[in-house]
Amino acid sequence: MRxxxxxxITQAVIASHASAGDARLREVMTSLVQHxxxxxxxxxxxxxxxxxxxxxxxxTGQTCRDGRQEFVLLSDTLGLSMLVTALNHRKPRxxxxxxxxxxxxxxxAPRVEPGSDIARGARGEPCFVRGRVKALDGTPVAxxxxxVWQADTDGLYDVQYPTCGAPHVHRARAVxxxxxxxxxxxxxxxxxxxxxxxxxxxxxMLQALGRSPWRPxxxxxxxxxxxxxxxxTHVFRAGDRYLDSDAxxxxxxxxxxxxxxxxxxxxxxxxxxxxxxxxLDFDFxxxxx
Ligand code: BEZ
Numbered sequence: 001m002r003x004x005x006x007x008x009i010t011q012a013v014i015a016s017h018a019s020a021g022d023a024r025l026r027e028v029m030t031s032l033v034q035h036x037x038x039x040x041x042x043x044x045x046x047x048x049x050x051x052x053x054x055x056x057x058x059x060t061g062q063t064c065r066d067g068r069q070e071f072v073l074l075s076d077t078l079g080l081s082m083l084v085t086a087l088n089h090r091k092p093r094x095x096x097x098x099x100x101x102x103x104x105x106x107x108x109a110p111r112v113e114p115g116s117d118i119a120r121g122a123r124g125e126p127c128f129v130r131g132r133v134k135a136l137d138g139t140p141v142a143x144x145x146x147x148v149w150q151a152d153t154d155g156l157y158d159v160q161y162p163t164c165g166a167p168h169v170h171r172a173r174a175v176x177x178x179x180x181x182x183x184x185x186x187x188x189x190x191x192x193x194x195x196x197x198x199x200x201x202x203x204x205m206l207q208a209l210g211r212s213p214w215r216p217x218x219x220x221x222x223x224x225x226x227x228x229x230x231x232x233t234h235v236f237r238a239g240d241r242y243l244d245s246d247a248x249x250x251x252x253x254x255x256x257x258x259x260x261x262x263x264x265x266x267x268x269x270x271x272x273x274x275x276x277x278x279x280l281d282f283d284f285x286x287x288x289x
Contacts, residue, residue: 010037056201063200067159069103073202076100076248077211089229091287094136097252099234102220103197104157109147109173115269117187118174124153124189126277127259128268132182133223133284140182141286144225148186149173150218155194178225187269190259190278191217193240196247206247213247216240221284228286235282257282 004012013033020026039045063070075081081100089098112118133144150172151157158171172191178184198206198213206213217237224230236243236256243251259278267273 010034013037056205059201068197068200070200070202073103073196073200074205076103076196077202077206079249082249085232091229092136094285095287096223096231096233096284097254098232099250099252099255100248101222101232102234102248102250104151104159105149105220106159106168106170106173109149109170109175112174112176112186114176114179114183114185115187116174116176118148118172119152119187119189120169120171122152122158122172122189124172124191126267126273126275127188127190127280128185128277129188129219129280129282130183130185130268131282131284133178133184133225133286134182135228136285136287140178140180141225141228142178142180142182144178144182144184144223144228144284144286146176146178146184146284147174147222147224148176148188149220150188150191151194152189153192155192185268188219191219191237193217193242211247212242212245214242215246215248216242216251218250219280223284223286225286227289229289231284231286233284235280 002008002012010033014030017026017030020029040050043049060070060074072081075084085098085100091097129148133141133146135141149157152172158169158173163169172188174186176184176186193214193216195213196215197203203213217240218234220234222230222232234250234255236251238256238258243256257280259280262273262277262279264274264276265272267277268279
């Protein structure tokens with residue numbers, strides 16, 4: 001019989017992986033066991049703490065349902081999601097940086113013509129967004145598919161409103177196509193900061209750690225074009241009070257932009273607004289696939 005004790009148990013577990021058919025699985029599980037055991041040794045994990053950890057993970061699983069993935073929220077708030085994104089989307093300097101998609105993307109957003117009002121009744125101050133999709137050398141990327149989604153002035157996404165059994169109505173989300181010069185433009189609303197869902201175990205973890213559940217105001221984008229790496233990113237509002245404490249560590253300086261306020265009057269789309277409005281200019285620089 002193998003002598004297994006506090007000092008040899010890590011090696012014993014690793015040795016038990018020897019006949020795993022999948023070499024990558026063996027590599028990942030071996031590293032996981034090494035780090036997990038090192039963590040328990042480093043903090044001298046007590047039995048009560050181990051049991052509390054198991055309870056926490058159990059509740060995390062029990063909180064998952066359609067539209068609520070508490071494990072991904074845990075990964076987001078531990079910085080793991082953004083770390084995995086960074087490791088898998090290293091790009092040349094000058095390309096738009098990637099972020100996590102967040103929890104409120106839904107399939108089937110409406111395809112709209114350039115200049116459309118994508119708010120479709122979502123509440124908020126008017127905002128005209130325009131930009132270009134380009135390659136790193138400045139070549140315009142025509143025909144890129146740009147998907148955008150955002151929260152409204154109350155910090156809520158359309159999917160967070162009860163539908164009372166009616167079919168979901170897409171608000172403040174749409175899919176557009178860049179023009180021959182790589183340009184795109186649309187009308188929407190100014191997004192508000194919002195907390196991540198924090199009524200479950202992850203919210204309790206944040207509270208116990210004295211952390212905020214809030215995210216700074218942002219727009220989500222994906223940009224897809226043949227021959228280029230698909231971009232998933234955010235544009236954050238300059239001056240937002242949560243830029244330095246984003247609950248999911250998604251903010252990058254290159255993704256912070258000014259929403260410029262204008263008095264009532266002529267709008268960039270050639271119309272007239274009888275209330276003050278905002279403009280946002282942001283270009284996306286894609287990495288070659
Ligand atoms: C969001 O961007 O809305 C979001 C991101 C991560 C977790 C929850 C929400």
